[in-house]
Amino acid sequence: MIRELVRRLQFTEDTTIDGNRLDGFMQAFVDRFNALQPRDLERNWTETTFVAGYQPAKPVSAGGVYGSPSLPWMNPRNLPYSFTFNQAVDESLFYPTNEYRSKGWGLPFLKTSISLGGGDNYYQWSSSLHVFKPTIITKIMFVMRTDNEFTNSFIYGPNGEEVPPGKNQGDPSDDFTVELAVDNPFTQEGRSQGNTEVLRTRFPADAWKMNAAISTDMKPEYPAVAGPNPTGVYVNLDVEVPIPQNSRVRLNLVIPQYSNGLFDTPYDTGWGSTNSFAKQYYSVAISMLEKS
Amino acid sequence: MSQFTRKKLSRGVKLLLEHVYAPMESVAAALASARLAPKVVRDSETSFRVSFWVPQLSGYQLYADTSASSWQNKDKYAFAFPFAVPQPQELLNSSAIIDSSTARYSLEEMSVSFDQRAEPAAILDSNNAVSTQEGYLSHNAAKRLEIKLSLVEKAMLSYNSQSGTDPDREVFSATLSPTFYTGRFLRLNPFLFTDLNKDVHPYKTLMLCVQADGLHPDALPASAENLWLSMPSFLCTMRFSCERVARDTSADNVQNMPPHNGTTSTTPFNITTPTANATITAEASDGISTVASLFDGQLMNKLLSGYTKQGATSAYEFFTKDSGLEVVAVPLWSNFSHRGRLTSDTVGDAANAGGTPFSGPIVDERWIPINYPFVIHHCVLALNYGSPASAAAGGAPHLPTTSGAKPSSATFAGEVGVALFTGQQADHSAFQQVAHLSYTAANIANNTIDRIRHGADSSMTSFDHTFDLVQVPLVSKGATNGVGLKNIAGASIVQGPPFFVAKGASVVTTQGRSQAGANNPPATKGAEQYIVVRQSFTDPGGLGSDGAAGNNEVYAGVGGNWLYLIGKKTVVGGRDPKMTAGR
Numbered sequence: 068m069i070r071e072l073v074r075r076l077q078f079t080e081d082t083t084i085d086g087n088r089l090d091g092f093m094q095a096f097v098d099r100f101n102a103l104q105p106r107d108l109e110r111n112w113t114e115t116t117f118v119a120g121y122q123p124a125k126p127v128s129a130g131g132v133y134g135s136p137s138l139p140w141m142n143p144r145n146l147p148y149s150f151t152f153n154q155a156v157d158e159s160l161f162y163p164t165n166e167y168r169s170k171g172w173g174l175p176f177l178k179t180s181i182s183l184g185g186g187d188n189y190y191q192w193s194s195s196l197h198v199f200k201p202t203i204i205t206k207i208m209f210v211m212r213t214d215n216e217f218t219n220s221f222i223y224g225p226n227g228e229e230v231p232p233g234k235n236q237g238d239p240s241d242d243f244t245v246e247l248a249v250d251n252p253f254t255q256e257g258r259s260q261g262n263t264e265v266l267r268t269r270f271p272a273d274a275w276k277m278n279a280a281i282s283t284d285m286k287p288e289y290p291a292v293a294g295p296n297p298t299g300v301y302v303n304l305d306v307e308v309p310i311p312q313n314s315r316v317r318l319n320l321v322i323p324q325y326s327n328g329l330f331d332t333p334y335d336t337g338w339g340s341t342n343s344f345a346k347q348y349y350s351v352a353i354s355m356l357e358k359s
Numbered sequence: 360m361s362q363f364t365r366k367k368l369s370r371g372v373k374l375l376l377e378h379v380y381a382p383m384e385s386v387a388a389a390l391a392s393a394r395l396a397p398k399v400v401r402d403s404e405t406s407f408r409v410s411f412w413v414p415q416l417s418g419y420q421l422y423a424d425t426s427a428s429s430w431q432n433k434d435k436y437a438f439a440f441p442f443a444v445p446q447p448q449e450l451l452n453s454s455a456i457i458d459s460s461t462a463r464y465s466l467e468e469m470s471v472s473f474d475q476r477a478e479p480a481a482i483l484d485s486n487n488a489v490s491t492q493e494g495y496l497s498h499n500a501a502k503r504l505e506i507k508l509s510l511v512e513k514a515m516l517s518y519n520s521q522s523g524t525d526p527d528r529e530v531f532s533a534t535l536s537p538t539f540y541t542g543r544f545l546r547l548n549p550f551l552f553t554d555l556n557k558d559v560h561p562y563k564t565l566m567l568c569v570q571a572d573g574l575h576p577d578a579l580p581a582s583a584e585n586l587w588l589s590m591p592s593f594l595c596t597m598r599f600s601c602e603r604v605a606r607d608t609s610a611d612n613v614q615n616m617p618p619h620n621g622t623t624s625t626t627p628f629n630i631t632t633p634t635a636n637a638t639i640t641a642e643a644s645d646g647i648s649t650v651a652s653l654f655d656g657q658l659m660n661k662l663l664s665g666y667t668k669q670g671a672t673s674a675y676e677f678f679t680k681d682s683g684l685e686v687v688a689v690p691l692w693s694n695f696s697h698r699g700r701l702t703s704d705t706v707g708d709a710a711n712a713g714g715t716p717f718s719g720p721i722v723d724e725r726w727i728p729i730n731y732p733f734v735i736h737h738c739v740l741a742l743n744y745g746s747p748a749s750a751a752a753g754g755a756p757h758l759p760t761t762s763g764a765k766p767s768s769a770t771f772a773g774e775v776g777v778a779l780f781t782g783q784q785a786d787h788s789a790f791q792q793v794a795h796l797s798y799t800a801a802n803i804a805n806n807t808i809d810r811i812r813h814g815a816d817s818s819m820t821s822f823d824h825t826f827d828l829v830q831v832p833l834v835s836k837g838a839t840n841g842v843g844l845k846n847i848a849g850a851s852i853v854q855g856p857p858f859f860v861a862k863g864a865s866v867v868t869t870q871g872r873s874q875a876g877a878n879n880p881p882a883t884k885g886a887e888q889y890i891v892v893r894q895s896f897t898d899p900g901g902l903g904s905d906g907a908a909g910n911n912e913v914y915a916g917v918g919g920n921w922l923y924l925i926g927k928k929t930v931v932g933g934r935d936p937k938m939t940a941g942r
Contacts, residue, residue: 111930164479357406
């Protein structure tokens with residue numbers, strides 16, 4: 068079968084070859100190669116990478132003088148009752164419009180009935196992006212870096228005390244969540260209607276460690292007193308998520324804080340019972356392919 | 360002008376072979392020698408983004424004034440993010456002359472978003488009457504979320520010593536209305552501007568300014584009616600379209616380069632043409648239909664260019680230019696303390712600062728995954744000194760009475776570095792240095808390419824600029840240097856040649872990568888997984904104001920420091936083999 072990509076005219080036996088037909092054919096041929104279509108190209112995407120991250124200052128509870136804000140970390144839930152919205156507008160009738168800000172973060176051994184501000188049992192860092200043309204998200208990275216001062220051990224029972232039901236002391240943490248969601252195009256403000264495209268939750272942190280046998284550090288060198296080897300958790304997800312044009316993409320990161328467990332007992336974990344957002348520092352990245 | 364032309368077959372003209380076959384031979388020759396120019400592809404331009412993604416833009420971090428009278432001068436304050444997109448090394452003109460070889464780019468899109476907790480409300484920051492209300496919602500205060508965006512540019516001091524420190528042109532500006540954020544059923548968050556088509560000068564410094572006066576309570580002190588607000592997880596991403604440029608080859612002496620050296624492979628594309636005075640036929644081996652079907656077949660197989668995900672070339676390619684510019688903006692030291700700044704007054708709260716007077720070194724570090732190939736040509740660091748003064752002195756939460764100053768201690772040392780890293784789920788673990796700069800208060804100007812502030816009214820610092828833009832030199836390839844930018848004294852900064860980055864397919868061999876810095880083969884052996892960016896500060900005399908530093912000397916101002924990785928990326932995608940180093 069002939070797929071006529073460069074011709075609009077047939078030249079076969081029993082067809083004529085005359086000046087008009089040849090002239091039209093050659094014009095179409097030249098035009099075709101002077102204006103190649105994107106479909107003619109095997110590779111026509113370019114990659115772009117978004118990078119975020121920060122290092123929290125020492126909270127006052129950890130010896131800091133000025134303290135660290137908990138923002139951008141906030142609770143993943145907007146409770147509909149039992150608290151006071153600050154300057155709320157008729158909360159009984161209209162608000163909250165979204166009780167749950169994202170999906171898939173609840174732990175069976177940690178209460179989800181949490182208050183409004185930061186803290187309590189969960190923290191969520193939520194970011195969004197408007198995609199105008201079709202794209203493909205290819206990478207999601209969430210690094211929680213530790214050293215001698217950022218001390219999350221990412222295990223249950225680092226102090227040999229009570230751990231959540233079903234966990235043993237020394238088990239790796241599996242209590243944080245990465246979600247990539249796309250807003251529903253018809254109910255954009257309804258988070259319950261959003262499409263979860265990537266959800267990684269309840270996975271062991273020790274799957275994402277680094278080989279620490281590094282002979283030579285980079286410059287500037289990590290302070291020897293801080294423990295120079297890269298420790299912590301380096302979640303690095305290769306994904307292939309096609310995103311339609313005019314979509315709103317949301318990256319939701321949720322970490323726990325063991326203020327009170329299932330039976331109001333603060334379990335022994337690396338996150339601690341206060342300021343769990345300050346137990347590590349962060350690098351976050353999203354890579355995506357865009358049509359060039 | 361078109362790349363391919365033909366002779367018209369006008370009435371009465373004798374039909375010659377050249378009427379039919381000359382254009383075919385011309386296209387065939389271009390296919391066989393990879394000489395298809397970008398102009399033959401519709402929408403051939405590539406795109407890159409400059410994205411500022413910060414933990415929060417908070418009223419209390421920016422507006423230090425605690426007196427209502429000072430608050431009347433709102434133009435003194437702005438969140439600002441300066442950057443530059445220097446030309447790739449081989450295209451860099453030492454006099455900033457724009458010519459036909461210059462890679463031009465224009466602003467096409469801008470998207471702005473922040474976290475409202477999925478509600479039509481504003482978010483309280485940490486300085487309100489009840490500190491535990493940080494992160495609370497205020498529906499009433501959402502009406503104060505007016506955001507003014509402005510992308511400005513200025514001539515670089517390195518090219519024009521008289522250009523001052525204030526922006527000289529506004530590229531784009533817009534105001535986002537609070538009504539965008541208060542709808543119950545639809546909120547324009549993220550908000551997107553499209554089809555902007557704003558030309559940008561390729562040799563100027565650019566700066567994104569964000570003013571959101573409503574983050575300040577307006578009347579002071581703050582009360583239940585007048586609240587300090589924040590925009591958590593603020594993300595402004597600007598998409599630029601860019602003309603295609605040629606990828607780096609052996610002539611560019613690229614470091615860490617695979618053995619292919621960027622060479623474009625070709626494949627013969629032979630067509631048979633009739634001899635002179637032969638009869639033109641349709642279906643013979645040299646017939647029109649037969650020859651045309653060869654071109655059909657090539658288009659059906661699609662035209663290749665660019666690199667694979669692992670940085671390999673294809674067996675054959677067809678285009679002269681397959682690359683575009685790339686910028687990765689990396690935040691350092693942002694959101695530090697409730698006042699959002701790392702200064703001689705707050706440095707004691709930094710990890711690893713030690714005891715008074717806090718000699719450090721203190722270190723911040725970002726990790727960036729390597730996914731597709733990228734060639735780094737320049738690293739530019741924006742040092743931020745923005746730390747506005749307060750009308751009233753105070754201790755916690757840090758209320759300085761003087762505006763931000765540069766570090767002045769003779770024993771102060773700053774250091775910034777970029778490296779590749781391999782070692783996740785791997786037998787081999789190593790860093791390979793890409794760029795590095797060690798500087799003091801006395802010699803930072805040697806690498807400074809420009810200075811900028813958001814306007815002449817600025818009170819972000821006690822001097823005439825808020826930011827230094829500093830080139831962080833790429834490491835030299837042994838004794839071989841590349842092309843650096845000029846500093847503000849007009850002297851060229853010495854740096855190494857461009858640096859190739861791509862995750863390889865295996866760590867078993869070195870993949871034949873070229874020398875990188877002093878390492879031959881490179882320490883990462885062609886299997887890099889991450890780019891690591893690190894900045895440190897140290898002062899044996901003390902980073903704190905109790906030591907060698909003065910009051911409100913700023914190591915990273917409001918919004919933090921930024922490091923920009925600037926280079927080239929090829930087009931990618933298509934039928935790559937499915938091999939990935941991570942998961």
